Amino acid sequence: MSNVQTHSLFTDFDINLFKAGKHYRLYEKLGAHLIEKDGIKGVYFAVWAPSAASVSVVGDFNYWTGGEHLLQVRWDSSGIWEGFIPNIGHGAIYKYKIASSIGGVITEKADPFSFYCEKPPHTASVVWDLENKWNDESWMLNRKKHNDLDKPYSVYEVHLGSWKRGDDGKTFLTYLDFAKDLVNHVKEMGFTHVEFMPVMEYPYDPSWGYQLTGYFAPTSRFGTPQEFMHLIERLHQNDIGVILDWVPSHFPDDAHGLGFFDGSNLYEHPDRRKGYHPDWKSLVFNYGRSEVRSFLISNALFWLHYYHVDGLRVDAVASMLYLDYSRNDGEWEPNIFGGNQNLDTISFLKEFNEAVYLNYEGVQTIAEESTSFPMVSKPTDMGGLGFGMKWMMGWMHDTLNYFKKDTVYRKYHQNELTFSMTYTFTENFMLPLSHDEVVHGKKSIFGRMPGDEWQKFANLRLLYGYMFTHPGTKLLFMGCEFGQSAEWNFEQSLDWHLLQYPYHSGIKKLITDLNGLYKSEPALYEKQFSSEGFEWINYSDHQNAVFSFIRKGNLEKDNLIIICNFTEVVREDYRIGIPKRGILTELFNSDAKIYGGSDVLDSKKVPIDTFPYDGRDYSAALLLGPLSVKVFKIS
Template sequence: MESTTLEMEPTTTFQHFTLFTDYDIHLFRAGKHFKLYEKLGSHVVKHGGTEGTYFAVWAPNAKSISVIGNFNNWNNSSHHLHARWDESGIWEGFFPDIKHGEIYKYAIQSTTGDYLEKADPFARYYEMPPQTASVVWEPHYEWKDQKWLERRKSLAGKPQPYSVYEVHLGSWKKKYEDNNRSLNYPEFAQELVQYVKDLGFTHVEFLPVMEHPFYGSWGYQLTGYFAPTSRYGSPSDFMYLVDCFHQAGIGVILDWVPSHFPGDAHGLYKFDGTHLFEHADPRLGFHPDWSSYIFNYGRNEVRAFLISNALFWLEQYHIDGLRVDAVASMLYLDYSRKAGEWIPNKYGGNENLEAIAFLKEFNEVVYANYPDTITVAEESTSWSGVSRPTFLGGLGFGQKWMMGWMHDTLSYFKTDPIHRKYHQNDITFSVMYAFTENFMLPLSHDEVVHGKGSLLGRMPGDDWRRFANLRLLFSYMFTHPGTKLLFMGGEFGQAMEWSHDRGLDWNLLQHPLHAGVQTLIKDLNTFYKAEKALYQYAFEAKGFQWIDYSDRENSVIAYQRMADDKEDVLVIVCNFTPEVRYHYRVGVPYRGMWKEAFNSDNSRYGGSDVLNAGLLSTSPVKYHGGDYSISLTLPPLAVSVLKLEKEITEFDLQEKGT
């Protein structure tokens, strides 16, 4: 591996060599240095004509720090770092005998009397877990995604489709003939990229790829915030994977976890013997749900660490967006806590004012530096303005997961169709608040674990009805306002609940019903991207209009999706029962000829092929508040989408002598 080296002016001795300027230190202490990865951590540099490695670590309560590794037989009596003279709490040193690829840790003697061996919080690479040492690493990669980045920039701020395929890398596919091995980054570049492209998703989203010691945490318990996990290859290998996605026209979103971190001995917890990154008081600093520790967002250096980390992935890895995990747990001081287990803010409320300020600053800095990327909040409460600009009082996220839609929709679909007429509000209520935020509709990993079963497994009835319901669910999601996210396996009807220890059941694609669901997803993505009415006003009420939400007896709903061009209008009719409904009349906005542009009951998807063939002509029968209507056949447990083929005006009728 070729290393990238920095040429530094020989202004100091090796022992007092530094990458920091006085201005860097000023920004760091003020919490405004957002490229700390260029200064802290390990860096291969040339100093005085000699190549070596410069180390810098923030540990204000350390009594002494040395670098240990194979190069000194893990002896903490050599390779000492020196505390800076400016009370920044930064220790640093340059060692010509430590090269690219060396493994190391910091041996810290704390003022508290503790002796600690810590991994580098800014390390770019780590040993393969369960080993925990950092690796001196300067990734070298020649990017080839310039066309993608230019296109991304040209589309910034414009309406565009977002159809996201959510992936846990370790369990997407296993090499069972190779000791149940997961794919590596180059193999993902060959197989996953082509798969996502073939299915037509616009983006892929990875559960956290940052280094994490416990595989069973799915990546949500991070120790290496600046390193892609070594389980699947090197940092350069991961860059190659991102590059391949970009060259295939697919964006990459990463799950990012600024809400908590684990208490592993080599990690951030009590880093210098004191509560450096986390609050000392467990009522503020300990997370009861995940037995992990909460960042101290009121500490300037901690905010700079986290925001630097966000920018690091966007800059160094060309990442297109960050989905921020567990935002609700950050916003509320009493999240998952009983009375007496939390401390009110200075106004006596339960809002975490420091976390709120951090999230606002994070979004402001991200969009100021990378306005063509996106931030997405996983926020499960009704907090107002999550995806509204900070200058309007919002948190500043680009989008927010629509958790209420997910909960109500899955609850509705679990209900036997014979009883759905009593639960009509569950499937219509989401539109009441659909435009209060920039919502993404998630059918995520959280919905197919912990005994919930797979999406297919939740559907009631026999196999025919279960698969029809699943096709109905996906078709309803793709025509509902908002952007889309689907966790891996759902796209072909994974039957078993997801397990991080197993690969997906790819053998199911031998069966026509499973293959049909996959074909449906491919066609839905194609249709979604082709129809401006489905995405131009994804977050605005002007892109949606109810036709009828009150047909409870038949469990049918109908609505319009619209774009600027009035001919860019779609009429969507959902039949949530297995009954075929003949001569079902639906009001339409324009007189003319309509065509069934999509039908989830098509036999190519495994359906029963109850289709509306040919052109459908409007009748001057007033219905659903409109002047015109169409009589059609509603397929069972299916969605039918009608598109205006040719509007007929009064002038057309006069021309024809009608």
């Protein structure tokens, strides 16, 4: 006889929404919930397993034996098994033991909706209460002013397991440690947002968190859910937004995970051409199944609701959009129109974005999408996918390819930099120098720079100055902000000792000042996604590898003049056209001594001459330091 009492949190309306794929709060119903029934405290369990013949809850409260706590299947063909187990509570460890009606298969699974998991390598779920007293009201009430598309958006991308480790070099820091050290660092550097590589529970460290088994649980490697909430709260209290990497694109086939959950292809697409990812040897969600869509959208909203998250960066969108992604001929099937687009995915992504923006004001979704798929960051009512922003992968590849070239040859490749301006305003682009660019033999960003030590650092300063003055929001991976020289290694801390050396500390000072410039100058963010915010002065001086442009804000007085010298040759009396009379006041110079530069300095005030140049009535003669970018304002 089962020691489970009949109970349900589901209404008929819930079930109808679930079956239709429109239930976006499934985390309130499925999973393990602490309740009181007839004066007795216990846990209500509910799990979706339509192909099961029986489902038992096994755990540390019944010696992991099946049959003692059997759940009951609902009568409504929803496939949900549920029941109340009295006298167990917070901290109970459990799994679902599922006997399938298909071939007698028995699986033992972690709860797809568990709020907390055992610390890897253990794989069970933990009953947990997410109640928390938040103290970030000011941020939550005003975050729209921080998060809008016409605001500065400078993102520090972090892998928590390797940002910094304990004194022994091996021990993970905790969420509480990060709430001090990481918050202080990000605030000092002036970043507006932190983006965490996936914090949802994952079994395998080398996956960096991109192979998830606990979609609703922050990894227990660093502490409890409430401790992760405290980290987010501390960031908010310091006016720093929080973005989470979210992985709806694929999941691992670990025995305790979502794969083959009830003996059937429940979460994954049953057709291997759509349900298996050859690159990552992982399973792909069935985006056309209503209940799976409810699971995924509920998961996205869960992090926005319970953890006060300000944005979701969606991983591997390109792999979701195309049926032939990483597949050869014969390994994929065209859609009903004969094309290669995954129509179920497109529909799902639109629905996901609509749900996010409808339910949470002041948040953003960001797509990591590397193809020319149209209108990724345009509203769904215009025919777009509905994301707030899209990573500008083309800019990243072209820019890094240009910068690795010896300066002697750059005059032949200037179009690699100027080309981005032909498509910059087709999407709301974020410029990423992410973790993917500092692994697998690619070298660190610093390591890609050519020349001797001084030239490498000068090139790096120039790259960052160009990045921060180019239209679009910014993302920089941890370690890049001080010129980490080695490739990123997920198994160890960043090389913080490098900050004792002047060139590295100079890069840190440079990024701090660039963040300050970005936040203080409206011309760098008010029209960052509009062609009205940019104008070339001269992009055709290939011979000298110099170009210049104007960034524009809502008010003409805020406009900035930017000039970049991509060689180590000092340019004296370098003339550029200026749109009006006045004086050029220098706001930033990457060649300054405080950054490790050569200190080839012009006057901080440069007169504008009544001398036509570059098709303009006025001009100014500037002194350009080697491998440098300068920013001016007209006064």
